[in-house]
Amino acid sequence: MMYGEPDMAASRSGGVIFERVSISFGDPSPNGYVKAVDDVCLEVGREGFVVLLGPSGCGKTTLLRLAAGLIKPDAGRITVGGATPRPGPGTGIVFQSFRLVPWMTVAQNVRFALGPLKLDRAQQRARVAEQLGTVGLSRFADAYPRMLSGGMQQRVALARAMVTEPEVLLMDEPFAALDAQTRELMQIELMRICAGRRASVLFVTHSVDEAILLADQIVLLGPRPGRVVERVAVDLPRPRWRYDVRADRRFINLRSHLEKRLRNLVLTDPQSDFFGRRLEGTYRGNPSRDT
Numbered sequence: 001m002m003y004g005e006p007d008m009a010a011s012r013s014g015g016v017i018f019e020r021v022s023i024s025f026g027d028p029s030p031n032g033y034v035k036a037v038d039d040v041c042l043e044v045g046r047e048g049f050v051v052l053l054g055p056s057g058c059g060k061t062t063l064l065r066l067a068a069g070l071i072k073p074d075a076g077r078i079t080v081g082g083a084t085p086r087p088g089p090g091t092g093i094v095f096q097s098f099r100l101v102p103w104m105t106v107a108q109n110v111r112f113a114l115g116p117l118k119l120d121r122a123q124q125r126a127r128v129a130e131q132l133g134t135v136g137l138s139r140f141a142d143a144y145p146r147m148l149s150g151g152m153q154q155r156v157a158l159a160r161a162m163v164t165e166p167e168v169l170l171m172d173e174p175f176a177a178l179d180a181q182t183r184e185l186m187q188i189e190l191m192r193i194c195a196g197r198r199a200s201v202l203f204v205t206h207s208v209d210e211a212i213l214l215a216d217q218i219v220l221l222g223p224r225p226g227r228v229v230e231r232v233a234v235d236l237p238r239p240r241w242r243y244d245v246r247a248d249r250r251f252i253n254l255r256s257h258l259e260k261r262l263r264n265l266v267l268t269d270p271q272s273d274f275f276g277r278r279l280e281g282t283y284r285g286n287p288s289r290d291t
């Protein structure tokens with residue numbers, strides 16, 4: 001399935017659409033600027049889950065910041081629900097570093113996000129309680145972030161991003177700082193939470209497994225300047241936590257295909273930070289196998 005054409009139906013019903021988006025940043029190099037994103041078309045349906053997969057430095061975070069309305073493109077157009085994106089409670093963002101306020105309790109951290117909404121105290125309390133229930137942290141409402149494990153802190157960050165019931169959820173390598181076990185549990189947690197939500201999710205990772213596990217669609221990005229090199233529909237049945245999805249033939253074939261593509265992208269771009277530093281651990285088997 002291709003997403004080059006703007007889809008007016010998706011736009012009306014609240015999805016995220018990138019139409020031929022490019023952006024450059026000022027840079028001290030002789031060129032004077034660095035092109036971070038080049039001619040990217042993307043579409044996340046109203047309840048779609050799109051994963052951006054690509055090497056470090058290819059513009060993934062930049063694409064999320066564009067979707068959040070934190071920065072504006074030099075060329076092209078981005079719409080969220082048919083309108084230009086603006087930062088605010090309509091968009092939930094989860095970062096790799098949890099970014100919790102250390103002197104606020106779990107409940108206060110989550111309630112903080114409700115600031116811009118016109119809710120009274122009782123409504124705020126109810127929303128926070130419900131959200132902490134969803135992420136399984138009801139018992140920790142009065143704890144401080146330092147008392148929690150990494151996985152629990154990231155669940156607080158997730159609750160904070162979701163408490164405004166945003167139309168759009170932007171997640172930037174949210175589980176990359178977690179240990180493998182916690183990461184797997186958080187992936188299931190996220191799938192479970194998203195199954196009960198009506199939100200468009202744009203999720204960034206450099207993990208092929210994570211991308212396949214979570215996505216409806218995977219958008220593979222090439223090294224700087226970031227551009228789309230391939231789109232893949234993941235048609236594995238949901239809920240994917242109910243069976244051994246990693247053992248599914250489709251999962252295995254897709255992983256093999258994507259790892260090969262990603263590895264080739266990296267190896268043809270020795271300037272990428274991904275080369276050497278992040279290759280280890282992301283790839284399985286012999287790196288020279290299909291190069």
Ligand SMILES: Nc1ncnc2c1ncn2[C@@H]1O[C@H](COP(=O)(O)OP(=O)(O)O)[C@@H](O)[C@H]1O
Pocket residue numbers: 025026027034035036054055056057058059060061062063224
């Ligand atoms: N505010 C900025 N100023 C200058 N360069 C930037 C800025 N933001 C990103 N870049 C550059 O744009 C490219 C893409 O960055 P980024 O979106 O963070 O990549 P990724 O998240 O895929 O690792 C990188 O070369 C980065 O150095």
Ligand SMILES: [Mg+2]
Pocket residue numbers: 060061062172
């Ligand atoms: Mg990034």
